[in-house]
Amino acid sequence: MSSNTPRIKKPKKTCDICKSGKPVIKRPKTGQLVCKECFYFVFEEEIHQTIIQGNVFKENEKVAIGASGGKDSTVLAYVMNLLNKRHNYKLDLVLLSIDEGITGYRDDSLETVKRNARQYNLPLKIVSYKELYGWSMDEIVKEAGNKNNCTFCGVLRRQALDRGAVMLGAKHILTGHNADDIAETVLMNILRGDIPRLQRCTFITTGNDSMIKRSKPFKYTYEKEIVMYAHFKKLDYFSTECIYAPNAFRGNARVFLKDLEKVRSTAIMDIIYSGESYENQSNNNIPTSKVCERCGYMSSNKICKACVLLEGLNKGLPSLGIKKSKKARANPKVIKEGESKEIKVKNFQDLTKEENCKMEYVVEKSEKNNEMDIDENKKLMDSVNNMKRKLQNLD
Amino acid sequence: MGKNITLSFGGGMEILFNNTKEREIELPDSVVNIKDLIAYMKDELLQERPELFVLNDSVRPGIIVLINNADWEIEGGLEYELEDDDEITFISTLHGG
Ligand SMILES: [Zn+2]
Numbered sequence: 001m002s003s004n005t006p007r008i009k010k011p012k013k014t015c016d017i018c019k020s021g022k023p024v025i026k027r028p029k030t031g032q033l034v035c036k037e038c039f040y041f042v043f044e045e046e047i048h049q050t051i052i053q054g055n056v057f058k059e060n061e062k063v064a065i066g067a068s069g070g071k072d073s074t075v076l077a078y079v080m081n082l083l084n085k086r087h088n089y090k091l092d093l094v095l096l097s098i099d100e101g102i103t104g105y106r107d108d109s110l111e112t113v114k115r116n117a118r119q120y121n122l123p124l125k126i127v128s129y130k131e132l133y134g135w136s137m138d139e140i141v142k143e144a145g146n147k148n149n150c151t152f153c154g155v156l157r158r159q160a161l162d163r164g165a166v167m168l169g170a171k172h173i174l175t176g177h178n179a180d181d182i183a184e185t186v187l188m189n190i191l192r193g194d195i196p197r198l199q200r201c202t203f204i205t206t207g208n209d210s211m212i213k214r215s216k217p218f219k220y221t222y223e224k225e226i227v228m229y230a231h232f233k234k235l236d237y238f239s240t241e242c243i244y245a246p247n248a249f250r251g252n253a254r255v256f257l258k259d260l261e262k263v264r265s266t267a268i269m270d271i272i273y274s275g276e277s278y279e280n281q282s283n284n285n286i287p288t289s290k291v292c293e294r295c296g297y298m299s300s301n302k303i304c305k306a307c308v309l310l311e312g313l314n315k316g317l318p319s320l321g322i323k324k325s326k327k328a329r330a331n332p333k334v335i336k337e338g339e340s341k342e343i344k345v346k347n348f349q350d351l352t353k354e355e356n357c358k359m360e361y362v363v364e365k366s367e368k369n370n371e372m373d374i375d376e377n378k379k380l381m382d383s384v385n386n387m388k389r390k391l392q393n394l395d
Numbered sequence: 396m397g398k399n400i401t402l403s404f405g406g407g408m409e410i411l412f413n414n415t416k417e418r419e420i421e422l423p424d425s426v427v428n429i430k431d432l433i434a435y436m437k438d439e440l441l442q443e444r445p446e447l448f449v450l451n452d453s454v455r456p457g458i459i460v461l462i463n464n465a466d467w468e469i470e471g472g473l474e475y476e477l478e479d480d481d482e483i484t485f486i487s488t489l490h491g492g
C-alpha cells in the first residue's frame with residue numbers, strides 16, 4: 001500500500017486481432033481483447049455481414065431509420081450511413097422520429113435527433129401522436145393515469161412509425177433492437193407463452209407480407225459494444241429515462257438475463273439461437289391479413305388496440321383501453337357538445353406517399369454531392385482493404 | 396498522501412452524481428482498488444438511489460467501467476489497483492434505445 005513497495009509491471013497486453021494495438025475492449029461475444037481500430041472494423045463489418053446474410057435490402061430502396069436520439073438508434077443511423085457509402089448499398093436513407101409528446105423527455109431527445117440529421121446529413125421526418133391521433137402522451141397520462149402507459153405508448157408508436165414511413169414513401173423501417181433486447185424478448189415470449197412471437201421476434205426482417213417491413217441490423221450486436229462504439233466515436237446521443245412508468249416485465253427479464261450472463265457468458269447468443277431454431281409445429285401464425293375495421297391498420301381483432309384506447313379517451317372513458325386512475329375516476333370528464341378534440345384517424349390502407357411531405361431536415365442533392373459520394377466510397381473501401389491486408393499478413 | 400483521480404460519467408450515470416460529467420477527487424489511503432472505489436463512491440459521492448449504481452459490492456450489471464479509457468475487464472476489473480492520475484469512467488447502458 002505504501003509508495004515504497006515497487007509496483008510489479010504487468011506485461012503489456014496487445015490486441016488479439018492485429019497483435020500490435022493497445023486493447024480497449026473485451027468483446028462480449030468472443031472474449032477477445034481488441035484495440036480501437038480493430039474494434040471499429042469488426043463492429044461495422046459484422047453488421048455488414050448480418051445485412052448481407054439476411055438479404056435485408058434491395059438496391060435503390062428507400063429505408064426509414066427509426067430514430068429516437070437514444071444510443072441504439074444513434075449508432076444505427078451512423079453505421080448505416082457509413083456502410084451504405086462504404087459498400088455501395090445504394091439505399092435512400094431517411095431518419096424517422098416519433099414525437100409522443102412527453103415534455104422534458106421527448107422534446108429533448110428530438111433535439112438530439114435534429115443534430116444527428118445535420119451531423120450525418122440525412123433527411124429527417126418527425127410525426128407526432130398529437131397530429132396522428134389527436135392526443136399527446138402527456139394528455140393521455142393526465143386522463144388515464146400512470147398505469148400501462150408504456151404498453152399503450154408502444155402500440156401507438158408502432159403504428160406511428162408505419163404511418164410516417166408511408167408518408168415518406170418508404171416500405172422498410174430499420175430499428176435499433178440489439179442482441180440483448182432480442183434475447184430479453186425471447187425470454188418474455190417464453191414467460192408469456194406467446195409461441196407465434198417466440199420465433200418471429202428473432203427474425204432479422206418481419207412483415208414481408210405487409211405494407212411496411214421491419215429489419216434489425218443490430219440483431220447480433222451486443223449492447224455493450226454499441227455503447228462503447230458510441231463512446232469512442234463520441235457520438236451525440238440522449239440518455240435519460242422516460243419520465244413515465246417503465247415496462248416492469250422487461251426490466252425483470254433484463255436483470256435475469258444479466259444474471260445468466262454472469263454464469264454463462266454465451267447466454268445472449270444461445271437464447272437468440274433457441275428462438276431461431278424453434279419451429280412452430282401448430283403453424284399457429286399471427287394473422288397479418290386482417291385489418292382494423294376503424295383505422296385499417298394490421299390487427300388480430302376487429303378493432304385494433306390503438307383504436308380501442310383512442311375511443312376510450314375520446315369518450316372520456318379511458319377504462320375501455322386502460323385502467324383509470326382514482327383521481328380521474330373521482331372527477332369523470334364531461335365532454336360537452338363541440339368540445340371534443342376527437343380527430344378521425346386516417347385509414348391506414350388509404351395512406352399514400354405525400355409528395356410535399358413536411359420534413360424537419362432536408363438534404364440538398366446535387367451533381368457535386370454525387371461526385372463527393374464516389375470519392376468518399378473509394379476512401380472508405382480503401383480503408384477496409386488496408387485493414388484486411390494488414391490482418392491477412394499476420395498469419 | 397492520497398491519490399488524485401478523475402471520475403467521469405456517461406449514458407445517464409451523471410444524474411446519480413450531482414449531474415457532473417467529470418470531477419477530480421483525492422482518495423483516502425484506504426481506497427486501493429476499483430472495488431474500494433465503488434464502495435467509497437456509494438458512501439461519499441452518490442446523491443440518490445444507490446441500487447442504480449451498486450449491486451453485491453460491484454457496479455450494477457449494465458454499467459460499463461473504463462480505466463483510462465479502456466474496458467475494465469482488460470485491466471483486472473474490481474481488483475485493479477488505482478494509480479495517481481487515473482481516469483475512471485462509468486457509463487450506463489440501460490437508458491433509451
Ligand atoms: Zn488491433
Ligand SMILES: [Zn+2]
Nearest residue numbers: 292295304307
Ligand atoms: Zn384501428
